[in-house]
Amino acid sequence: MDRGAVYYARCDGSSIREVIFPSMTPNGVGLSPDGRTLYVAETETSRLRAYPVTAPGEVGMEAWPSPNGGRLLYGSPGYQRFDSLAVEANGNICVATLVRAGISVISPVGELVEFHVAPEPYCTNICFGGDGLRTAFITLSGTGRLIAVDWPRSGLPLHPRFG
Secondary structure, three states: OOOEEEEEOOOOOOOOEEEEEEEOOEEEEEEOOOOOEEEEEEOOOOEEEEEEEEEOOEEOOOOOOOOOOOEEEEEOOOOOEEEEEEEEOOOOEEEEEEOOOEEEEEOOOOOEEEEEEOOOOOEEEEEEEOHHHOEEEEEEOOOOEEEEEEOOOOEOOOOOOOO
């Protein structure tokens, strides 16, 4: 299997560069509310990694035994797969979780806070919108649906830039 990478680019498309390599199927990427931590969800490993943002488009790397420089924040038990993610205003990371079918909510210190069940196994993406960013928009790729559900906490808007 080829390994993936995480890239940085400015909003105007300039300054495209590799930031993290190698990574096993990186998919979901998000920033903490203060912009100081980059979160990366790996699909095939079902792991959520954290990287300190050191400058715009740059992250700090952990030494061996980290396989890609990221601090392991959370690893799912059993066979699951992580997809995209979104971050809540309080800092929790909400990761679309395939196979188990739902959204895993993980605290910034790496604890599974809760799990929201989805109506099908291919729950692939989440973002926040609506009044107070308290609506979760979730994609269900198996049936090609987008659902909107009330969320217990406010989410963050998408960050306009990394760092």
